[in-house]
Amino acid sequence: MHLHDTSTEVLTQAILRYAVERMRMDPPLDGPRTMAELRAMAGRTITPTGIGGLEALRVFTDVLAPSCISVDHQRFLSFVPAAPTEAAILFDLVVGASSIYAGSWLEGGGAVFAENEALRYLADLAGMPPTAGGVFVSGGTAGNLSALIAARYRWRHRSGGRHDRTRGAIVVSAGAHSSIASGARAMDVDVVAVPADGHGRLTGESLDGVLNGLPAADRDRLFAVVCTSGTTNAGVIDDLTAVADAAEREGLWMHVDGAYGGAALAAPSVRPKFAGIERADSFICDPHKWLFAPFDCCALLYRQPDVARAAHTQHAEYLDVLHDEHTATAPEWNASDYAHHLTRRARGLPFWFSLATHGTAAYTAAVERTLTVARQAARMIDDAPHLELVMEPELGVVLFRRLGWNPPEYQQWSDDMLRRQLAFVVPTKWRGDTVLRFCIVNPLTTTDDIALILESLA
Numbered sequence: 055m056h057l058h059d060t061s062t063e064v065l066t067q068a069i070l071r072y073a074v075e076r077m078r079m080d081p082p083l084d085g086p087r088t089m090a091e092l093r094a095m096a097g098r099t100i101t102p103t104g105i106g107g108l109e110a111l112r113v114f115t116d117v118l119a120p121s122c123i124s125v126d127h128q129r130f131l132s133f134v135p136a137a138p139t140e141a142a143i144l145f146d147l148v149v150g151a152s153s154i155y156a157g158s159w160l161e162g163g164g165a166v167f168a169e170n171e172a173l174r175y176l177a178d179l180a181g182m183p184p185t186a187g188g189v190f191v192s193g194g195t196a197g198n199l200s201a202l203i204a205a206r207y208r209w210r211h212r213s214g215g216r217h218d219r220t221r222g223a224i225v226v227s228a229g230a231h232s233s234i235a236s237g238a239r240a241m242d243v244d245v246v247a248v249p250a251d252g253h254g255r256l257t258g259e260s261l262d263g264v265l266n267g268l269p270a271a272d273r274d275r276l277f278a279v280v281c282t283s284g285t286t287n288a289g290v291i292d293d294l295t296a297v298a299d300a301a302e303r304e305g306l307w308m309h310v311d312g313a314y315g316g317a318a319l320a321a322p323s324v325r326p327k328f329a330g331i332e333r334a335d336s337f338i339c340d341p342h343k344w345l346f347a348p349f350d351c352c353a354l355l356y357r358q359p360d361v362a363r364a365a366h367t368q369h370a371e372y373l374d375v376l377h378d379e380h381t382a383t384a385p386e387w388n389a390s391d392y393a394h395h396l397t398r399r400a401r402g403l404p405f406w407f408s409l410a411t412h413g414t415a416a417y418t419a420a421v422e423r424t425l426t427v428a429r430q431a432a433r434m435i436d437d438a439p440h441l442e443l444v445m446e447p448e449l450g451v452v453l454f455r456r457l458g459w460n461p462p463e464y465q466q467w468s469d470d471m472l473r474r475q476l477a478f479v480v481p482t483k484w485r486g487d488t489v490l491r492f493c494i495v496n497p498l499t500t501t502d503d504i505a506l507i508l509e510s511l512a
């Protein structure tokens with residue numbers, strides 16, 4: 055199994071051929087099958103003697119891969135799609151082949167160094183201080199949870215023991231992603247929701263109203279305010295300056311969830327909308343969403359990484375050597391210490407490699423291109439008598455109605471578009487109404503793609 059022999063060579067060629075072909079082609083949309091269908095089509099794959107690599111690859115190629123929707127298809131506009139660059143995809147293969155343990159500096163220093171360069175690019179875009187730093191985690195959910203754990207640690211630490219057993223609470227904008235509530239449940243902390251304005255945005259006025267209305271005992275339990283720079287459903291950015299002012303005044307940790315929208319910091323046309331982000335205590339951005347990295351890749355940044363390190367470092371006899379300042383390999387940056395994890399893949403490397411290959415200007419141009427298509431889509435919707443724009447897109451999310459349709463009609467249309475392999479656009483809800491939503495992150499998505507979809511709604 056571990057020998058590199060002639061059969062490995064044959065398999066290498068087959069796998070590389072598959073990977074290169076998948077990158078080269080216009081990906082089909084494909085779509086899900088039932089468990090029973092897959093069982094019948096895939097047959098038995100796990101056997102005492104193995105079915106062989108070529109046969110396993112065939113099952114993947116013919117059965118399994120076509121049963122997954124291609125998120126990088128240019129008309130996959132649901133949820134948050136992905137559009138990894140060729141350089142990033144290729145380097146993901148290299149990361150897999152390199153067996154790097156990227157949790158500690160001792161074992162993975164070279165990889166962590168490069169990951170930190172990529173983190174620095176994001177920290178600079180956000181205007182965070184030179185001392186800011188962090189780690190790549192699996193996704194926004196993990197990033198939000200890890201940031202909030204660090205926030206609670208600081209609150210308890212600062213209270214000098216007074217809050218060691220107090221149930222904490224966080225203030226959260228109504229447009230926040232579901233992962234914030236999920237993290238709060240995992241941490242067993244309360245969530246104080248701040249009503250959003252008509253666009254789903256947190257404003258200073260509503261935040262101050264909620265804070266001022268809280269009884270003193272509850273106010274004392276608050277340790278963080280969470281805002282969103284690019285809500286998932288509507289793509290709007292909270293009033294980050296107002297949040298920073300309130301956080302400073304109340305002594306709260308300011309966490310900015312830019313899992314989706316943080317990428318647009320690279321785009322000068324919308325950068326002013328992020329004013330205030332430079333004051334965040336922590337910030338996340340998922341390069342696997344809008345910065346063209348393969349899954350799974352979330353950048354988690356802290357203003358004061360030593361707080362996060364104190365909150366997250368795992369201690370054990372067998373790990374102590376990793377933290378010993380007196381060994382020959384000083385622990386420059388143990389990446390595991392900055393989030394709720396230990397073993398980690400060097401998942402920031404494909405992003406780093408692509409950034410290094412293409413340069414940051416190419417990233418700016420690619421994000422701007424998607425923003426332009428989103429704005430053009432809004433104009434095309436304005437011009438179509440059967441459609442109505444819900445709001446002007448702030449980033450790359452476009453919400454709109456098909457006038458006269460009920461929820462089942464939206465769903466039937468969506469199912470039909472996937473069945474015909476034309477597009478993958480699922481309905482969402484806006485203020486209780488079923489509407490359609492485009493999330494445009496793929497620089498290959500064109501206005502022709504948008505026109506094709508809008509015409510099908512006539």
Ligand SMILES: Cc1ncc(COP(=O)(O)O)c(C=O)c1O
Pocket residue numbers: 134192193194195196231233282284285286311312313314315340352
């Ligand atoms: C704003 C926001 N935060 C967090 C998440 C969760 O990220 P992940 O799916 O990578 O865990 C998402 C996902 O879409 C998001 O849009």
